[in-house]
Amino acid sequence: MSRMPLVFIVAGLLVLPGIVGAQSGYRVGQKNKTFSIALLLIKPGDQVTFDNDDQITHNVYSTHKGSTFNSKAQAPGDSKSVTFASEGTFEIRCAFHPKMKMSVIVKKR
Secondary structure, eight states: OOSHHHHHHHHHHHTOTTEEOSSSEEEEEEETTEESOSEEEEOTTEEEEEEEOSSSOBOOEEOSTTOOEEOOOBOTTOEEEEEEOSOEEEEEEOSSOTTOEEEEEEOOO
């Protein structure tokens, strides 16, 4: 059995829609009451910028120990950058749209 098909399968898994990882600065959009990324894999010290790409006000917050933040009201076009210093799995939400959520997994590689 050739290893070539396995390489393509693994490469395909690394670029699944909604899951992002393997860089140091990340951008997450907010539009239509959803985050553009459902699951983000990062390492400690990486920064994530949350962009309000919508026509309505959004909010970005986390209450998890190790990464507590709240962007307050984020008007259309506004951005909020957050640095995740510690390892863990963090649920990110919008206070104005309770069904809006995503997960950030911070882990040393």
